[in-house]
Amino acid sequence: MHTNKRALHCILALGLMSTIAGCSKAPKDNYTASSPKATNFDAVYNSISEEQLKTHIETLASDEFGGRLPTTEGEEKTVKYLIDNLKSAGFTPGNGDSFLQNVELMQITADADMSLTLGEQTLAYKEGMVAGSKREQTEITLNNSEVVFLGFGVNAPEYDWNDYANVDVKGKTVIVLVNDPGFENPDSGKFQGKTMTYYGRWSYKYEEASRQGAEAIFIVHETAPASYGWSVVANSWSGPQYGLVSQDAGASRVAIEGWISREAAVTLFEEAGLSFDDEKAKALQGPYTQALNASASVTVKNSIEKSESDNVIATLPGSTSPDEHIIYTAHWDHLGTDATKDGDHIYNGAHDNATGTAALLSMAKSFGNLDFAPKRSVTMLFVTAEEQGLLGSKYYADYPIVPLEKTVANINLDAMNVLGRTKDVAVIGKGKSELEAYLTTAAEKQGRIITQEDRPEAGYYYRSDHFSFAKQGVPALYAKGGNQPIDDETAAYRKRMNVIVTGCYHQVCDQFRDNWDIGGIHEDTQLLFDVGYMLANTDVWPAWNASSEFQRK
Numbered sequence: 001m002h003t004n005k006r007a008l009h010c011i012l013a014l015g016l017m018s019t020i021a022g023c024s025k026a027p028k029d030n031y032t033a034s035s036p037k038a039t040n041f042d043a044v045y046n047s048i049s050e051e052q053l054k055t056h057i058e059t060l061a062s063d064e065f066g067g068r069l070p071t072t073e074g075e076e077k078t079v080k081y082l083i084d085n086l087k088s089a090g091f092t093p094g095n096g097d098s099f100l101q102n103v104e105l106m107q108i109t110a111d112a113d114m115s116l117t118l119g120e121q122t123l124a125y126k127e128g129m130v131a132g133s134k135r136e137q138t139e140i141t142l143n144n145s146e147v148v149f150l151g152f153g154v155n156a157p158e159y160d161w162n163d164y165a166n167v168d169v170k171g172k173t174v175i176v177l178v179n180d181p182g183f184e185n186p187d188s189g190k191f192q193g194k195t196m197t198y199y200g201r202w203s204y205k206y207e208e209a210s211r212q213g214a215e216a217i218f219i220v221h222e223t224a225p226a227s228y229g230w231s232v233v234a235n236s237w238s239g240p241q242y243g244l245v246s247q248d249a250g251a252s253r254v255a256i257e258g259w260i261s262r263e264a265a266v267t268l269f270e271e272a273g274l275s276f277d278d279e280k281a282k283a284l285q286g287p288y289t290q291a292l293n294a295s296a297s298v299t300v301k302n303s304i305e306k307s308e309s310d311n312v313i314a315t316l317p318g319s320t321s322p323d324e325h326i327i328y329t330a331h332w333d334h335l336g337t338d339a340t341k342d343g344d345h346i347y348n349g350a351h352d353n354a355t356g357t358a359a360l361l362s363m364a365k366s367f368g369n370l371d372f373a374p375k376r377s378v379t380m381l382f383v384t385a386e387e388q389g390l391l392g393s394k395y396y397a398d399y400p401i402v403p404l405e406k407t408v409a410n411i412n413l414d415a416m417n418v419l420g421r422t423k424d425v426a427v428i429g430k431g432k433s434e435l436e437a438y439l440t441t442a443a444e445k446q447g448r449i450i451t452q453e454d455r456p457e458a459g460y461y462y463r464s465d466h467f468s469f470a471k472q473g474v475p476a477l478y479a480k481g482g483n484q485p486i487d488d489e490t491a492a493y494r495k496r497m498n499v500i501v502t503g504c505y506h507q508v509c510d511q512f513r514d515n516w517d518i519g520g521i522h523e524d525t526q527l528l529f530d531v532g533y534m535l536a537n538t539d540v541w542p543a544w545n546a547s548s549e550f551q552r553k
Helices: 011-021 041-047 050-060 073-088 202-212 230-236 262-271 276-285 350-368 391-398 435-445 466-471 488-503 519-536
Strands: 100-110 115-118 121-124 129-132 139-149 173-177 216-221 240-244 256-261 290-316 321-331 376-383 407-412 424-427 449-452 476-481
Touching: 041 350, 041 519, 050 073, 050 350, 050 519, 073 290, 073 350, 100 129, 100 391, 115 129, 115 256, 121 262, 129 290, 173 202, 173 290, 202 216, 202 256, 216 262, 240 391, 256 262, 262 276, 262 290, 290 350, 290 391, 321 350, 321 391, 321 466, 321 519, 350 376, 350 519, 376 391, 376 519, 391 466, 407 466, 407 519, 424 435, 435 449, 435 476, 435 519, 466 476, 476 519
Parallel strands: 139 173, 173 216, 216 256, 321 376, 321 407, 407 476, 424 449
Antiparallel strands: 100 240, 100 290, 115 121, 115 290, 129 256, 139 290, 290 376, 424 476
16 A cells, blocks of 8 residues: 555664664654754643643533533534634644534434343343344344354454354344453463453444344453443443444344343353353353353334534644644543532543543644644544544544545544653553554653553553544554652652542543642653654654554555
8 A cells, every 4th residue: 555654664663673672772753855854843842831731621621611522512612612722723624624524423222111031031221231222223122032152252363263153143142251262361372361352342242243143242241351340331331322323224233232240141051051150161262152042032112313513623734745644533522411410410521531632732732833844744633422432533434534545643642641740651552553663762752661551451442532543454552651650759649649530430520620740641742742743754654563453454
């Protein structure tokens, strides 16, 4: 596709070695006489300020913005604020003469008055099961569908693993395990050990069951491999569920998709004369199928509502290769307002993700203040409906404004570090692409090291907007401050504040706090600004590493 994307001029090769083997060398500039380097880069880099970041975070997370829920007045105010700041920074509309990309959303709400008959047991909604449908139908019935256990529900040719190989699941209900086979068998050499691959994500399992023609799929919830408790399942998969409007009205999806509790699975297997733990152990060893001599029945009644939201996109045109783009992403949305709550009822979303949105606005101002524009274009993409399942970024990746073959890389910012400066930079999904060479170079300037994320088994690489680009083959980087505080004072603050931040995830207490130490956000904003600047001033097309499950298409 690009003759030079694998020719790393030994410059990037040395940078990649730095990432993998600790070599001190890293990517160098690759300028031409027709594209002079900005002479004020250092001044612009240093002009990124904590005060500027605080102003943006506090504004976006204020009650005035109502929690920034898509399709509400909060969206209107957020979009206007973004566009005003992007114009001020010197960025031009990224979609023709518009700063907006319209995103059609589908809201489907399943009636909570349902129960699932699974074998001889009847499971109550949100207690032993949750179920729903992505099909645009007001009523979907699963009637005595044959149930089969399908191990992890994975079809991964590169790992020589296909749970679907010896069974026709058309018209059947499949029961699958959460995560992938490496998590509980890390020494087996299967998949990537405890580091989750995309095959471990619930979204993949639903998609693969749909491709295989199953009628329904239920994932068995277990807290450790899922990385969250049953309450998260019960709360997240109930109530309004958002999706993108599809051409086939969801007909290509399985009719019913959902979860069952581990306790429900144990009972189901016992009724079949089997041990859940024994069958799970077999599924860990290799592709596995087991009929359960049971049937499943449930009726899901849906209310359906279509609405529209917007991605915001703006570009600083490149000086010599304006058709090649570095795309930064951050989601502007959060959970809005719940009028049924007493007291504080606004989900302000300060950490998630006013922080990342603020950082992109600060970067835009910095790029606009360079005395020479980078060779390549720099595009800022603020996406909608991340909280509903990465929908804004998925829509963009499916209908890209900048052709994907002209998209050099994606750099994503989400829920940035409010716990103070760190000695390390945590790479979510470490080892996936050559973008880490540029990150290493930028981190070395700050006297920092690159580390792996804290819990790779949780699969965070597949939970933010960069993943939509990765699925389409565009190298995507997601990195933020790690776990090594810069000093003892920061360590003490971190210990106190981390309890609050963790407890306020998706709660009304996720608010801007005057006592936040945002030195970490400041440092990471400079870091990722530097990464994008380097990428925008080279001819190299960074690639995925061979071990990654993604490659350019």
